Every structure is written in C-alpha cells, then in structure tokens.
Amino acid sequence: MGSRQRVPFRFRLDLHSGVPVYRQIIDQVRGGIASGSLSVGDQLPTVRQLAVDLSINPNTVARAYRELELVEVLETHQGTGTFISAQKIRGGGEERSRQLAQIVTDSVARAGAIGFTVEDLVEQLRGLVLEPSRRR
C-alpha cells in the first residue's frame, strides 16, 4: 500500500581506509544529499542507533552530526532527532565561502600537479554545464 518506505539511510564504514570514522559519516551524508538519497526533512539514524549499528561510540556519531550542523547541512532537535536541513543555497556565510575557497584551492593544486592550468579547469567546468548528461 501507500507506505512510503522511509528508507533508513545506509551507512557503511571502511575501517581499513585510514579515513576517520566521523569523516566517513560526514561524507556519506553529503553524498546522500548530492545523489538525492537524502532530502530536506529526512531524519537520520539517531546518534545511539547509528553508534550501535556501526559498533562505535555515540560521541563519534555526534561529532559528525555536529560538524554537519555547523555548516547547516543538518538540523538537530534535542529529544527528537537529527534531520537534513533546508540548505541556505543563497546568502552570505563566511564558513561557506571559506569552504568554497578550500575546494578550489585543492582542485587547482591537483590540476597543477599534472600540468593543467586554471584556465583548463575553467574550460572543463564550462564543459560540464553544456554536457550535464554524465552524472556519476
């Protein structure tokens, strides 16, 4: 019947990746949003529940959630749970700008390392706009 199957978003850890657990959680939430698996208003597993599922300490989950809340990707309500927040697609946000700068700096460095210029990056980006078919 009409049950909406509120799919419990699936977290998976790779303990051999060397990537901190809390960061893996962050990445998976962000990835879920980017891919559409998570939408505004969706509730995430509770701190305790996820901690049990992944066999880690609740504080580790809390840290990931808190960090995402600081960037306003999540909203937490005491006693209720943690939810995907309505992104502030617009508006200032010092931290957001900082993050964008970080992203760009990283990509420039990576591209420069294999001999590409900033212009090459821009060109590639433009190409993406015209040819959005290739989603990953």
Add this chain to the structure above:
Amino acid sequence: MGSRQRVPFRFRLDLHSGVPVYRQIIDQVRGGIASGSLSVGDQLPTVRQLAVDLSINPNTVARAYRELELVEVLETHQGTGTFISAQKIRGGGEERSRQLAQIVTDSVARAGAIGFTVEDLVEQLRGLVLEPSRRR
C-alpha cells in the same frame, strides 16, 4: 653569462592558518606551476636555503619536496638541487584528461553539497588567478 635572471620563487607562510607548513610549501609549488610562475626545469630554493628563509627546519622543507617528488612534480638531484620535473604533460592525454575530469567532478560535488553552483566555482577560480594563497 646570458644570465636569465631566474627569479627566485617566493614562498610565504601563514603560521596562523592552521595548515601544516609542509603542506603550504606543497600547495605553493603546485600553485606556482598552475599559474605559470614555475616552469619545467626551474630550480627551487635548496632545502637549507628555504629552511633559513622561512625559519623552519630543513626536514620540513625536505618533506614537502619529497612528497612532490613521489608524485613526480619535482626531481631531486643529490648535491645539485631540486627542480620542477617534466610533467607528463604529453603522452597519455587520455589518462590526464580523465584525471582532470575527476578533479572537476569532485569539486563540483563538494561545492554542490553546500549549495554552490558551477558558476560559483568558475568565479572563485578567476579570483584565484588575481589573488593567490589564502587558506583556511
């Protein structure tokens, strides 16, 4: 003779950025290549010289250089110095393009996760060309 005034590439540290010193060096070398300030064959300051200039330990410089050498961005010659290596600019254009696409895809995903558009990325990139290095 015919001295070409090999301009000594200028390194600058931001000790309050929280970004590790060795990483700042790496980023600046890569950025220098991307921006054209550094070209294939250029010699970098010697480990000792740069250590003195920046008031840091030679090993910190060496670490940065070594890491860049592993990725084949630099070439080191004992007793001679450290140089910008001939990039794999030519050859395997396929693989290089793939890497560029990957870099762009990553940055778009990261930016998209916090509500930025491709245009925002382009704008930020343009700004970088005019005003280098400011991290964190």
Add this chain to the structure above:
DNA sequence: CTTAGTGTACTAGTATATTAGTACATGATG
C-alpha cells in the same frame, strides 16, 4: 510527574601528524 527517547558536555586514553635536532650520504667541482 514520570518515563523513555533524543542530543550534549566533559574527561581522558591512544594514535597519528607535524616539526625539529643531529648526523650522514651523495654528487659536483677543482
């Protein structure tokens, strides 16, 4: 008011990252 569920604060142990001190190895140069 009580209870059960939620996130949070504070503390601390452990690992890892970062930088520095010091001595050594290698290659160029005369």
Add this chain to the structure above:
DNA sequence: CATCATGTACTAATATACTAGTACACTAAG
C-alpha cells in the same frame, strides 16, 4: 683526493586528531 653544497635518514619532542567512557540535559508522550 679534498671540499663544499646538496638532499637524506634516524630519532625524538610536541601538538593535534580521533575515539571512547560516563554522566548530564532537553523534549515528547503517557
């Protein structure tokens, strides 16, 4: 060979990151 300039190896001190233990605080619901 002697010397000097270069990068390198090894060790260690320190800071920071990461995770966990434990107890607390807020909210909704009976």
